[in-house]
Amino acid sequence: MAARAGVSVGTVSNVLNHPGQVRPATVEKVRAVIEELGFTPNANARSLAGADSRTIGLVVVDLRNTLFVDIARGAQREAAAEGMNLLVTNSDSDDSLQDAHLELFESARVSGVLLAPLSDPAVGVQRVRRHGTPLVVINYDTGREDCCTVLVDNERVGHLAARHMIELGRRRLAWVSELGALQPVQQRQVGVRRAVREAGRGVGLTEIDTQHVDGSHARTAVERLLAVPARHRPDAVVAVTDLLGASIVQELQEAGLSVPGDIAVMGCDHDARAWGGAIPLTTVRLEGEEMGVAAVRLLAEEVAEGGGHVHRTVVVQPSLLVRESSAGRVPVPGPTTTRALGSTRRGV
Amino acid sequence: MAARAGVSVGTVSNVLNHPGQVRPATVEKVRAVIEELGFTPNANARSLAGADSRTIGLVVVDLRNTLFVDIARGAQREAAAEGMNLLVTNSDSDDSLQDAHLELFESARVSGVLLAPLSDPAVGVQRVRRHGTPLVVINYDTGREDCCTVLVDNERVGHLAARHMIELGRRRLAWVSELGALQPVQQRQVGVRRAVREAGRGVGLTEIDTQHVDGSHARTAVERLLAVPARHRPDAVVAVTDLLGASIVQELQEAGLSVPGDIAVMGCDHDARAWGGAIPLTTVRLEGEEMGVAAVRLLAEEVAEGGGHVHRTVVVQPSLLVRESSAGRVPVPGPTTTRALGSTRRGV
DNA sequence: CTGAAAGCGCTTACAG
DNA sequence: CTGAAAGCGCTTACAG
Numbered sequence: 001m002a003a004r005a006g007v008s009v010g011t012v013s014n015v016l017n018h019p020g021q022v023r024p025a026t027v028e029k030v031r032a033v034i035e036e037l038g039f040t041p042n043a044n045a046r047s048l049a050g051a052d053s054r055t056i057g058l059v060v061v062d063l064r065n066t067l068f069v070d071i072a073r074g075a076q077r078e079a080a081a082e083g084m085n086l087l088v089t090n091s092d093s094d095d096s097l098q099d100a101h102l103e104l105f106e107s108a109r110v111s112g113v114l115l116a117p118l119s120d121p122a123v124g125v126q127r128v129r130r131h132g133t134p135l136v137v138i139n140y141d142t143g144r145e146d147c148c149t150v151l152v153d154n155e156r157v158g159h160l161a162a163r164h165m166i167e168l169g170r171r172r173l174a175w176v177s178e179l180g181a182l183q184p185v186q187q188r189q190v191g192v193r194r195a196v197r198e199a200g201r202g203v204g205l206t207e208i209d210t211q212h213v214d215g216s217h218a219r220t221a222v223e224r225l226l227a228v229p230a231r232h233r234p235d236a237v238v239a240v241t242d243l244l245g246a247s248i249v250q251e252l253q254e255a256g257l258s259v260p261g262d263i264a265v266m267g268c269d270h271d272a273r274a275w276g277g278a279i280p281l282t283t284v285r286l287e288g289e290e291m292g293v294a295a296v297r298l299l300a301e302e303v304a305e306g307g308g309h310v311h312r313t314v315v316v317q318p319s320l321l322v323r324e325s326s327a328g329r330v331p332v333p334g335p336t337t338t339r340a341l342g343s344t345r346r347g348v
Numbered sequence: 349m350a351a352r353a354g355v356s357v358g359t360v361s362n363v364l365n366h367p368g369q370v371r372p373a374t375v376e377k378v379r380a381v382i383e384e385l386g387f388t389p390n391a392n393a394r395s396l397a398g399a400d401s402r403t404i405g406l407v408v409v410d411l412r413n414t415l416f417v418d419i420a421r422g423a424q425r426e427a428a429a430e431g432m433n434l435l436v437t438n439s440d441s442d443d444s445l446q447d448a449h450l451e452l453f454e455s456a457r458v459s460g461v462l463l464a465p466l467s468d469p470a471v472g473v474q475r476v477r478r479h480g481t482p483l484v485v486i487n488y489d490t491g492r493e494d495c496c497t498v499l500v501d502n503e504r505v506g507h508l509a510a511r512h513m514i515e516l517g518r519r520r521l522a523w524v525s526e527l528g529a530l531q532p533v534q535q536r537q538v539g540v541r542r543a544v545r546e547a548g549r550g551v552g553l554t555e556i557d558t559q560h561v562d563g564s565h566a567r568t569a570v571e572r573l574l575a576v577p578a579r580h581r582p583d584a585v586v587a588v589t590d591l592l593g594a595s596i597v598q599e600l601q602e603a604g605l606s607v608p609g610d611i612a613v614m615g616c617d618h619d620a621r622a623w624g625g626a627i628p629l630t631t632v633r634l635e636g637e638e639m640g641v642a643a644v645r646l647l648a649e650e651v652a653e654g655g656g657h658v659h660r661t662v663v664v665q666p667s668l669l670v671r672e673s674s675a676g677r678v679p680v681p682g683p684t685t686t687r688a689l690g691s692t693r694r695g696v
Numbered sequence: 697c698t699g700a701a702a703g704c705g706c707t708t709a710c711a712g
Numbered sequence: 713c714t715g716a717a718a719g720c721g722c723t724t725a726c727a728g
Contacts, residue, residue, distance in 0.1 A: 008699045013723055023697055038478045043455035044392035045721035048704045055452075063417045063436075066620070072411060076438055080445075085452050088411075088436040090424055097428075104403075104433050107391035108456075130386045272414070275623030278672065324626065356715045361707055371713055393705035396720045 006033075016041060017051070047109055055085045056299060057105030058114040059098055063090040066272040068116055070288025071138060071295070075114060078296035084111065086296075091117075099124045106131055112299040114138060114292075119182065134302040134309075136295045140183060141313075148298040149313040150291050154184045157268050157284045157318045158191025161238045164282070164320055166199045168327065170236035170264055172206070176221050176248060177240035179209040185240050188268060192238055206234055213240050215247025215274075222251040225263070235263055236326075242267035242274035242283050249279055249325055264326040282326035284318050291316050354381075364389060365399070395457055403433045404647060405453030406462040407446055411438040414620040416464055418636025419486060419643070423462060426644035432459065434644075439465075447472045454479055460647040462486060462640075467530065482650040482657075484643045488531060489661075496646040497661040498639050502532045505616050505632045505666045506539025509586045512630070512668055514547045516675065518584035518612055520554070524569050524596060525588035527557040533588050536616060540586055554582055561588050563595025563622075570599040573611070583611055584674075590615035590622035590631050597627055597673055612674040630674035632666050639664050 006029060014022050015030045022030075033039075047053050056079050060068040072088050079086040087110070091098035098117060102124045105113050112134035115121060120142065128135045129146050136148045158175075165173055175192045177185055189207070196205040208224050210217040221244075225234060239245035245267025249259050259265050259279055267274060270285035294314045302309040354377060362370050363378045370378075381387075395401050404427050408416040420436050427434040435458070439446035446465060450472040453461050460482035463469055468490065476483045477494050484496045506523075513521055523540045525533055537555070544553040556572050558565040569592075573582060587593035593615025597607050607613050607627055615622060618633035642662045650657040 009722075010700075010724085011698060013721095014698085017723075021697075026697080038475060040451060040454045040475075040479060042396070042457060042721050043452075044395040044457060045704090046455075046723075047392040048390070048396055048706085049721080049723040050704065051723065063411070063420060064414070066412070069411045069417070072438060073440065076440070085449070086437070088438065089434070090420060090436065092421065092424070101433070103388060104391075106388045107394075109390060109392060127386060127388075131388060272620040272623060275620060278628060278677070280626060329626070357706075358708085358716075359714060361705095362714085365707075369713075374713080390705050393720090394707075396722085397705080397707040398720065399707065 006030075053109060053111050054083060055087060055108075055110045056112050056114060056296065057101075057108070057110045058086055058088045058116070059091055059101045059105070060088060060116045061091055061098070061118045062093055063088075064273055065269070067139075067269055067286050067288045071116060071292040074289030074292025074294075075296045076292070077289070078293040078300075082296065082300050084296075084300075093118055095119070099127075102128055106133060109133075111303055112136070114295050114299065116140070134299050136298045136302075138291055138295050145311060148295075148302065148311045150295045150298065151313060151315045152184070152286050152291070153315050153317055154187035155191040155194070157286070158188035158193075158238070159195045160191075160284050160318060160320045161188075161266055161268060162192040162195035162205075163198075164266065164322070164326065165236035165238060165264060166195060166203055168236070168264060171203050172232070172234045172236070173203065174206045174208055174225060174234035174237045175240075176208045176210060176237055176244060178211055178213045179207060180211070182213065185213065188240060210244060212244075214243045218244060218247030218251050222248060222255060225252075226255060226257075233263075237263055237265045239265065239267045242269045242271040242281055245281050245283070245325070246274035249281065253278065260324070260326050260328055266326045270321060279325045280323035282323045283321050285321045286318050287316050354378075401457060401459050402431060403435060403456070403458045404460050404462060404644065405449075405456070405458045406434055406436045406464070407439055407449045407453070408436060408464045409439055409446070409466045410441055411436075412621055413617070415487075415617055415634050415636045418634075419464060419640040422637030422640025422642075423644045424640070425637070426641040426648075430644065430648050432644075432648075441466055443467070447475075450476055454481060457481075459651055460484070462643050462647065464488070482647050484646045484650075486639055486643050493659060496643075496650065496659045498643045498646065499661060499663045500532070500634050500639070501663050501665055502535035503539035503542070505634070506536035506541075506586070507543045508539075508632050508666060508668045509536075509614055509616060510540040510543035510553075511546075512614065512670070512674065513584035513586060513612060514543060514551055516584070516612060519551050520580070520582045520584070521551065522554045522556055522573060522582035522585045523588075524556045524558060524585055524592060526559055526561050527555060528559070530561065533561065536588055558592060560592075562591045566592060566595030566599050570596060570603060573600075574603060574605075581611075585611055585613045587613065587615045590617045590619040590629055593629050593631070593673070594622035597629065601626065608672070608674050608676055614674045618669060627673045628671035630671045631669050633669045634666050635664050 012030055015027045019027050058072060058075055062068060076086045089101040091101055106128055113128055114136050116138040117140050138150045141151055162173060173196060196203055208221050210221050237248055239248055245265055249265050252259055252263055257263055266282035268284045270283050274281055360378055363375045367375050406420060406423055410416055424434045437449040439449055454476055461476055462484050464486040465488050486498045489499055510521060544551050556569050558569050585596055587596055593613055597613050600607055600611055605611055614630035616632045618631050622629060
């Protein structure tokens with residue numbers, strides 16, 4: 001095709017892929033023609049002929065959750081640094097869509113796949129592994145030995161949250177969450193329980209099941225709270241997600257209670273979707289970008305090392321972000337101490 | 349390969365693509381082997397051999413801006429409805445990355461490309477068009493006749509915003525924005541000016557240039573506001589984005605002014621990133637999902653109609669979302685009127 | 697340094 | 713209904 005410009009296809013291919021092996025004058029000439037014709041090589045043919053795609057596919061469970069956007073950004077940045085491209089797909093919490101996306105990437109023969117699933121992705125992972133495509137699972141502990149994993153220390157998430165409430169002087173904690181099958185949720189619960197146990201006598205824990213991790217059942221949860229006589233009522237709520245936490249704040253206010261006066265509330269995830277409420281929500285922040293970077297590094301290792309690769313797990317640590325819903329309206333800091341929007345107190 | 353299971357490759361291909369033309373028993377047999385071997389057809393070979401990819405590429409300027417996540421979700425939903433897959437790429441406000449992503453999709457020979465750019469994407473668009481790949485530009489009016497476009501009525505965005513402030517009784521409006529080259533910004537400004545003009549005598553407008561559309565120069569803008577003697581000072585600020593609006597709220601509070609008491613503030617975009625401030629921000633909401641759906645429809649039309657396609661522009665209407673930063677703390681609605689988080693008053 | 701040839705895994709007419 | 717053949721646009725050895 002573009003070879004019409006004097007040389008053979010083989011030579012065009014060489015100026016594209018191994019310009020060092022071609023006489024400079026020829027390189028010039030070919031490049032000029034490429035430019036002139038606006039030639040874009042067919043990546044499909046390229047891949048078929050054996051070149052690797054330099055493309056990574058990322059399947060994410062929910063792009064509205066800013067954690068996953070952060071993961072995508074971190075992954076993108078690191079991919080670019082390694083000379084690769086990142087393609088993102090949103091499964092929107094739909095397991096069958098997730099499998100379809102995995103298969104889409106598989107069929108495109110990408111160099112590797114990153115998967116941030118909602119629940120155990122066993123079937124999908126197995127399929128991908130069967131083809132020998134490198135795969136890194138993000139934010140879910142599969143317990144598998146056959147792929148790398150990037151995890152949040154979810155037990156620590158729960159522990160940081162509950163301990164924060166205890167340190168604020170709260171004594172009757174409530175853990176409000178889906179109490180069923182979701183793994184990160186269970187781990188957070190373990191952390192919450194441990195913090196309460198460590199606090200010793202005088203600190204108690206109530207667990208309330210909302211069936212869902214979003215805010216859809218916040219009302220029922222709040223009704224449960226209010227059914228308890230005021231003096232035995234929980235004075236602190238740790239919600240499994242920000243979405244649920246924010247809804248609880250809203251329901252409590254509608255019921256005439258003050259937050260954090262009567263009941264302190266916090267969520268987990270640092271999810272921007274939940275930031276629309278009247279009271280800024282305390283949360284435990286997950287470091288998404290760091291997770292994305294780590295995932296691409298693991299993937300690149302596996303691509304480079306091939307069969308001899310030993311699978312690893314990287315655990316990223318969360319951090320506490322204190323805002324009004326637990327600590328009350330924080331005095332506005334002086335001009336010299338705040339810069340970025342939302343840079344409230346942060347630390348353990 | 350899988351043809352090892354009794355039949356020829358041609359037949360395997362037929363059961364995959366035209367199962368009607370194959371004897372049911374053969375279809376059964378082949379499918380069983382496909383299942384058994386975990387066979388995933390090579391999409392690259394498929395595409396090379398002339399089948400179309402059924403894949404759409406979406407290049408988005410900034411995934412942290414929830415508008416673009418909404419666009420991606422709408423596009424995804426509509427793509428699925430048309431039996432296509434959506435691949436998303438985030439250019440992170442980097443024009444050269446954006447061009448690289450366009451080229452990536454081009455080289456993959458996707459069925460069509462969706463582009464949500466920050467500024468005039470002329471070069472990239474031209475390249476894509478040269479190859480004859482269908483392309484729809486989202487959220488930017490290129491003025492080109494050679495592709496379809498999905499736009500927000502940005503003049504209306506500005507008009508809704510300014511009129512809201514005027515209807516609230518504010519008389520000295522400030523339009524705070526980058527006042528330079530960005531097209532959507534200019535259009536919003538036109539709308540703001542028109543609303544002020546329509547309000548007649550007694551309503552005035554000050555325009556303050558922040559150089560950027562994010563919150564980075566909010567402080568300087570606020571200093572400019574405060575330099576004006578109190579009785580002539582603007583009593584309403586319309587910021588070009590929520591990010592800027594939220595930062596202005598914060599700066600005003602740090603300066604000891606009350607929002608909306610002394611100065612009402614609002615943003616535009618309905619951008620979740622800006623929702624972390626102490627006061628929920630009034631905004632003009634852009635209907636991202638609707639935009640994504642419209643874009644995929646236009647693309648599908650063009651794919652179906654081929655060369656005879658006539659390019660069109662679809663304009664999506666914004667809506668006002670009133671919250672505390674302009675209207676004050678809204679009385680908490682009764683249990684029967686609120687459901688979803690953040691469902692505050694909404695309408696013209 | 698450059699060209700001609702084989703082959704990547706498919707699909708699509710075309711014979712049988 | 714099924715198989716054999718050609719061809720999609722590349723890359724990679726291999727001759728020259």
